[in-house]
Amino acid sequence: MSDLPQPATARGEVTRQKLLAAAELEFGERGFHAASVSSITQRAGVGQGTFYLYFPSKEDILRALVRHMGQELRHTLTQAIEGIEERLELERVGFNAFIEFCRQHKNLYRVVMQAQFVDEDIYREYYQTLASAYAAGLKKAQGNGQIRQGEAEAQAWALMGIAHFLGLRYVIWEGLTPPAEVMATTFDFIAHGLTPEGS
Amino acid sequence: MSDLPQPATARGEVTRQKLLAAAELEFGERGFHAASVSSITQRAGVGQGTFYLYFPSKEDILRALVRHMGQELRHTLTQAIEGIEERLELERVGFNAFIEFCRQHKNLYRVVMQAQFVDEDIYREYYQTLASAYAAGLKKAQGNGQIRQGEAEAQAWALMGIAHFLGLRYVIWEGLTPPAEVMATTFDFIAHGLTPEGS
Amino acid sequence: MSDLPQPATARGEVTRQKLLAAAELEFGERGFHAASVSSITQRAGVGQGTFYLYFPSKEDILRALVRHMGQELRHTLTQAIEGIEERLELERVGFNAFIEFCRQHKNLYRVVMQAQFVDEDIYREYYQTLASAYAAGLKKAQGNGQIRQGEAEAQAWALMGIAHFLGLRYVIWEGLTPPAEVMATTFDFIAHGLTPEGS
Amino acid sequence: MSDLPQPATARGEVTRQKLLAAAELEFGERGFHAASVSSITQRAGVGQGTFYLYFPSKEDILRALVRHMGQELRHTLTQAIEGIEERLELERVGFNAFIEFCRQHKNLYRVVMQAQFVDEDIYREYYQTLASAYAAGLKKAQGNGQIRQGEAEAQAWALMGIAHFLGLRYVIWEGLTPPAEVMATTFDFIAHGLTPEGS
DNA sequence: AATGAATGAGACTTCATTCAT
DNA sequence: CATGAATGAAGTCTCATTCAT
Numbered sequence: 109m110s111d112l113p114q115p116a117t118a119r120g121e122v123t124r125q126k127l128l129a130a131a132e133l134e135f136g137e138r139g140f141h142a143a144s145v146s147s148i149t150q151r152a153g154v155g156q157g158t159f160y161l162y163f164p165s166k167e168d169i170l171r172a173l174v175r176h177m178g179q180e181l182r183h184t185l186t187q188a189i190e191g192i193e194e195r196l197e198l199e200r201v202g203f204n205a206f207i208e209f210c211r212q213h214k215n216l217y218r219v220v221m222q223a224q225f226v227d228e229d230i231y232r233e234y235y236q237t238l239a240s241a242y243a244a245g246l247k248k249a250q251g252n253g254q255i256r257q258g259e260a261e262a263q264a265w266a267l268m269g270i271a272h273f274l275g276l277r278y279v280i281w282e283g284l285t286p287p288a289e290v291m292a293t294t295f296d297f298i299a300h301g302l303t304p305e306g307s
Numbered sequence: 308m309s310d311l312p313q314p315a316t317a318r319g320e321v322t323r324q325k326l327l328a329a330a331e332l333e334f335g336e337r338g339f340h341a342a343s344v345s346s347i348t349q350r351a352g353v354g355q356g357t358f359y360l361y362f363p364s365k366e367d368i369l370r371a372l373v374r375h376m377g378q379e380l381r382h383t384l385t386q387a388i389e390g391i392e393e394r395l396e397l398e399r400v401g402f403n404a405f406i407e408f409c410r411q412h413k414n415l416y417r418v419v420m421q422a423q424f425v426d427e428d429i430y431r432e433y434y435q436t437l438a439s440a441y442a443a444g445l446k447k448a449q450g451n452g453q454i455r456q457g458e459a460e461a462q463a464w465a466l467m468g469i470a471h472f473l474g475l476r477y478v479i480w481e482g483l484t485p486p487a488e489v490m491a492t493t494f495d496f497i498a499h500g501l502t503p504e505g506s
Numbered sequence: 507m508s509d510l511p512q513p514a515t516a517r518g519e520v521t522r523q524k525l526l527a528a529a530e531l532e533f534g535e536r537g538f539h540a541a542s543v544s545s546i547t548q549r550a551g552v553g554q555g556t557f558y559l560y561f562p563s564k565e566d567i568l569r570a571l572v573r574h575m576g577q578e579l580r581h582t583l584t585q586a587i588e589g590i591e592e593r594l595e596l597e598r599v600g601f602n603a604f605i606e607f608c609r610q611h612k613n614l615y616r617v618v619m620q621a622q623f624v625d626e627d628i629y630r631e632y633y634q635t636l637a638s639a640y641a642a643g644l645k646k647a648q649g650n651g652q653i654r655q656g657e658a659e660a661q662a663w664a665l666m667g668i669a670h671f672l673g674l675r676y677v678i679w680e681g682l683t684p685p686a687e688v689m690a691t692t693f694d695f696i697a698h699g700l701t702p703e704g705s
Numbered sequence: 706m707s708d709l710p711q712p713a714t715a716r717g718e719v720t721r722q723k724l725l726a727a728a729e730l731e732f733g734e735r736g737f738h739a740a741s742v743s744s745i746t747q748r749a750g751v752g753q754g755t756f757y758l759y760f761p762s763k764e765d766i767l768r769a770l771v772r773h774m775g776q777e778l779r780h781t782l783t784q785a786i787e788g789i790e791e792r793l794e795l796e797r798v799g800f801n802a803f804i805e806f807c808r809q810h811k812n813l814y815r816v817v818m819q820a821q822f823v824d825e826d827i828y829r830e831y832y833q834t835l836a837s838a839y840a841a842g843l844k845k846a847q848g849n850g851q852i853r854q855g856e857a858e859a860q861a862w863a864l865m866g867i868a869h870f871l872g873l874r875y876v877i878w879e880g881l882t883p884p885a886e887v888m889a890t891t892f893d894f895i896a897h898g899l900t901p902e903g904s
Numbered sequence: 905a906a907t908g909a910a911t912g913a914g915a916c917t918t919c920a921t922t923c924a925t
Numbered sequence: 926c927a928t929g930a931a932t933g934a935a936g937t938c939t940c941a942t943t944c945a946t
Contacts, residue, residue, distance in 0.1 A: 269472030
């Protein structure tokens, strides 16, 4: 019937980006249900009808947004840790990069959490994609003897949980980079938690 | 208008509990917005109007529910760890108790997360109350030399993050108690992360 | 089926009066629709169900109230003018009595006006009963040559209009007895308007 | 949320007028509370949601309607009496114009009276605006020696009361222009009531 | 490619009334 | 005589989506 809209023009792409940016703000501030399509289009500075030229429905823009933010996050982390051999150093840098990402995307948590009630799959995909990459790296580090042996999947989710909760507590709620002692204690915890027995 | 409705009879209390239980199911399955008051009352087996005899609004029953579940969780954990002196043992038992609580309250995560978009305060209160109690225990254990020194608050949030994410990944999403290796790896991580330098 | 309730006991009559008094306040303050039966019973200090022991419906208590207030008003006016022979003097006294009645029944206007939308007949009855008695008196005064000849009905409604609007403007809206000059001007107007040609 | 809806297109203005006209009929026939928004939109021949494009709430359309009818009435009266120098002649013409206005706006009384229970201010404004203009004219006529000295405000409200009650009794309730004798008696009353002592 | 007026389904909430106690 | 918990009909208002321009 109606093909999924994928405007090819540059002008169209600009409009699409404006809508995504507006949606991020609206979903973050008001939540998915309270954010109306009209508030999104107003913020984007386009007409209400224009929305449906780019997204088939309000749910779809949330899906697109979660995928987009997931990609950005993974891209940022990948860039940050590129070339780092030492695994614990990599963890530290990755953690810092995540915190910084949160600082620049205050709406990340709320957008992703809302997705759960709109499309459970997209929500799981967001975390699972992250976790798979994370676990793969840890598995390799286990192979190198850089970190403690064990279920890499479990380590990945545990580390994600730590980052998530500290990000929530300090960055999202208080708008701070976590204080130095918090960071120190956290790394102390992670480092000893991961360091192999004999080292 | 704004009289807090509180029918105090025994019959009334039964009705209130039925509504809370129905709301937990509805909010868990459908999410706050998709769950209609009428679906809650139908599930509770009472008339629509009855709802408003016990809760001033749909938002209020969510608030009540989050507080209720928070209390139940804290009560369960407190019971589980009662009398345990050794801190790492306490962590293990507490963690297991949390996992078990998740298994019995599959809607916990979804209910609590929804609260964020209805009443941010109640959402924060849920975690902060948990974290404060957790941090207090850790502080004491640091004093005893049972665990590594550091910012107890940071340790608490990190440990909560680990439990939360493993609960999400294994219990909520897959309906399992985490496999033995996962538990083993996780505790290995926690134990070494917390154990003091010299031990 | 259910006979119109007419409790014979003294205790019952007390309750009925409490309900009528409460209804007068509620209908006056909030208007018929905004006034709930439960607010009336609360104010009367009786249970909600008790209401229906005395009045078949919310509309019925308004009907009863309008009839009641109409009777009181007519009774008050009748008492006030009793024995006065001179018609203009009677008008003055009656007018003053009406103003005083308004002062003591601030809700009169609002209660009566609401009746119009609940039961047009009771509303008309209120004014027509008043007007008939008024016109009869004027007719007689015309016969005596005390006032100008003419359609007594028209005179009655005109005089009622004057009293009503001055009562609204000064008593109901401002809570005052109309200032002396206002009263003087008004009577000047009425007196000359009614005095027969030759006098 | 609270943007005042004001579609400015010509098509929009037509829709707005249709809604106002429909509301006048509905409020007049059924009263404010019994008149549902959906009955108004049905009568106007538009969709239910369209209502809220033009009026923020059901209360607001009543406010707009009362203001609108007040303006129309004042405009009609102003036109009718334009250029008339002799004050008593002006009163007669104005009175007739008012009666004619009532005949063409059978819902005027009911619409205005309802306003009292929705927004007391708009109700008072309606009468006060009328009364101020009326009193100003009377004051001037007093200055010219055309009418009896006195509190012009009191005269204005008395005259408004007369017109209102005769309009109610004959036009609104019976659908008639008041019979000739009624008009004659009324003017006789007014004329003598206003004519200065010595004339 | 863009617009924004129009739509109508659907949800929360209130409240008159009933009835078992 | 009195009560108050329970009911369910009904109404206001929001908002995603469509379509003619």
